[in-house]
Amino acid sequence: MLPPALSSVLLPLLAVGAAAYKNAIPDGQVAFGVWFDGTTDISGNDTTARVNDRVGFNVAAFQGWQMLPPVPAPQYAPLQNADGTVNFDLINEGTNASFFLTVYPQSFNVTDADITALANQCNEILALGRNVFVRFGPEMNGAWFVYGQQPTAFITLWKRVYTIMNSVAPAVAMVWAPNYDGPNAGTPYDPYWPGADYVDWVGLSLYWKGYVADWPWKVNKAAPANYVAQIIDAQGPEGGSTSFYQAYAVAYNKPFVISETAASFNEYVVNSNGTKTAIDPGPGEVTLKMSFWDTFLFNQTFIEKYPLFKLVFAFEIYKVEDNVGRNFPALTDPTLDSFVQGLQAMDRLGLLAWAASTSDVTTTSATSAAAATVTTKKSGAMMSRGLAGVLCAAMLMLMVL
Secondary structure, X not given: OOOHHHHHHHHHXXXXXXXXXXXXXXXXXXXXXXEEOOOOOOOXXXXXXXXXXXXXXXXXXXXXXXXXXXXXXHHHOOOEOOOOOEOHHHHOOOEOOEEEEEEEEOOOOOOHHHHHHXXXXXXXXXXXXXXXXXXXXXXXXXXXXXXXXXXXXXXXXXXXXXXXXXXHOOOOEEEEOOEOOOOOOOOOOHHHOOOHHHXXXXXXXXXXXXXXXXXXXXXXXXXXXXXXXXXXXXXXXXXXXXXXXXHHHHHHOOOEEEEEEEEXXXXXXXXXXXXEEEOOOOOOHHHHHHHHHXXXXXXXXXXXXXXXXXXXXXXXXXXXXXXXXXXXXXXXOOOHHHHHHHXXXXXXOOOEEOOOEOOOOOOOOHHHHHHXXXXXXXXXXXXXXXXXHHHHHHXXXXXXX
């Protein structure tokens, strides 16, 4: 039996550790992340430092992507290196923000060597004191990726990736994240579920482009007040029949991430002759976008109702999709001020988690040199490494006692 003095310190620590998960975020808080565009595209030329400057906070996590095996793609510089791997230097912004790496397999013929190389990439960023997430093969329940809608092959590959990653880079959190299954979409989740032992986090891609009845969304309408609850928890006609949150987050006690999300202000239709026809702005860009974000991120009731909702990524990239110009970014004018006010309000309530500032910025490129001058923003201790950190603290206590 432990001595009473030691029991009073060590047992609570061990109890916390037993309930911990990889890249844990404080109870009652949601970490705000950003998927920014650093290319020269219409929404590009962004950096992590510029994002932090605009929002006035140290963003908790940044997202990047690559293929597996990597494919050289000069058009994505500087987001990617010449060999097609993600350029980690772009997150050298002077904080300990986590890195969320989305990986798209080229086929099911990914080799063990390919997976090991990916795990070693992750170890490079882990060595800098940052947490790492890998969202492998996202939106696998859809038909738009080469690996999509092939559940047996997907699960086999997923388990192989998880096993190697857990061996080579065990601190990495593997994120299983399908696309949301809307009404009559025919894209169920369960055929692709690899089992709780092979998943660290669960997540969804979800967007507001308009009501289901308005597809292919060449109109602009404000989102219904509970839109995101409808999508993640089957709470209304815009969502499917399965509550993803209950079936996977709650049932398996997994932290939940909205892995990419935004509201689209639909600007124009691209005609067959290449000309563009403007779309009626409806309620206007700011009102439309904020109607979406107000349904969940800037909604205290939502955050308290869904305590396993721990992380969200704002998709800050402009796209032409289905011949429609879709304006997703919210962290630029004219929406920026309203969005920042929402962040500030939630921060005052203690509901948001931020990255902590650091002083070890290495200026190895023009991007990181600019980042070295970033003004310190509102920050805080954000994510822990889970049980390992707790046990280390416990051992220190033991040594003192």
